[in-house]
Amino acid sequence: MKTATPHDRPNWFAGTFTAAWLVIVGVPLYTMVSWSLQTRDGFLDNGPIALPRALTLENFFTVVNDGFGRYLVNTVIVTVACVVLTLVAAIPAAYAIVRSRSWLASTAFRIFLLGLAIPAQATIIPLYLIINRLQLYDSLTAIVLPTVAFGLPLAILVLAGSLRDVSDELYDAMTVDGAGPFRILWQLVVPVSRGSIAAVGTYAALGAWNQFLFPLILTQDPDLRTLTLGLTKFRQEFQINLPGMMMAVLLTALPVFVLYLVARRWLIAGLAGMGGR
Template sequence: MSRLRRAAGRANWGAGLASLVWLAFVIAPIYLVVKDSLQTTGSYLDHGPLSLPRHLTFGNFGDVFDRGFTHYLVNTAIVTVASAALTVLLAFPAAYAIVRSRSRMVSGVFRMFLTGLAIPAQATIIPVYLLITRMHLYDSLTAIVLPTVAFGLPLSVLVLASALRDVPRELYEAMTLEGGGSVRLMWSLALPLSRAALTTVSIYCALNAWNGFLFPLILTQSDEQRVQTLGLYNFQGQFSSNVPGLMAAVLLSALPIFVVYLFARRWLVAGMAGVGGK
């Protein structure tokens, strides 16, 4: 027992050093992006990317907004919210039916969802393009939302089904004895007990939609339907010699997701630790 206590009280210098190295790798890119976005182009070119910040300015953000980046962010926000909401709205009833049903047909549908995890979006981009064009949705935000939701459903159903299996059967039986039907059981019992999993799925879907590049690139064309990932891609050419301007656009793109993570990290960690459990 005394040996265990001495081992527990002994400092783990190796783990501490590894944590510091990992922290440096994480902080260094963030520091460079923030520092460069607040420098003038002349200062950046004169002193190099690794120099300490001089002549701080917020003018780079104004240049980015003047080139229409606000419109790109609004389009991305619409796609992100719509994709996350629609995915959760479809995945939760499907996961509930999979967990509660004893039908072989439902089990087959669940296996079909799991098969979707092995299909990359790149392998289906031609059929998706044909479907979107025949539905007359090409060059619209809806053309981005629908395939994003489709490819987010398999993992969402898997996580939510794992969470719903953790709900005690006795609670279902007790509410059934009180006269609760299937719809009431789903919304009044299963939904509140799956908040961590729902948050995890929502954040996962929002991240996929916010960072999506393939579907916006193939399924949209006009500048009015452009999202921030395509905006960054175009800015890379426009700001080829203006690295601070490009870094300002990168910072604006990452900031909303960072803020969402700060407020939802507790639910995200809880959902991932339990594979979507309670």
């Protein structure tokens, strides 16, 4: 564990900046919650920043009765599919990269590394073409496949990083016991990288949940809208209904906030993995 900081005197400069940042982060978040719990008239009377005088769930029902459930189901399907597919593809790949002596593995790793720098935005036109040709346009699968593809490099990087720390003796011991690569994958690689798998899974879930670009260009059916895309519909409908809009935004983020409470460690580990190596 860490002992006391080297600087035990108060740090006024950083302290002041941090306090300012707390206001910058806190006020908009407070406002989002406070607006969404007021009626439109109440909000207009009350002004943007004051504490709400009366709380209401009216906006909640407005949003939920306006297709939110459908969008939620779509998003959950996309998210689950993305997490599963990411793990199924990334775990064996990371294992092969760390343990295989084939030139293919090291080349693949280099290519995946370069993949970290591909801006997804720049590929939307060819993706649109490919997805069309594969007859996948306007389906949830169309959203899942590219989302996973662009998440893989980081997932593999994080998993390979944690596998490198596994000592050769463990692999050797498994081999001595007569285990083939698949059993090693299942009984050694997966258990020892549980932490990284959780981090990669959580991070993949966050990315899929918040994905906007691929649903935007690869679907058009209103029934296939994910939550992020649904928000743009709410924007059109709630032109002047600011509390309604804020409730919609809040509701799309709520599951993620809950995930954050439960799996904060993994989420942060997944994010930190991006810069960690």
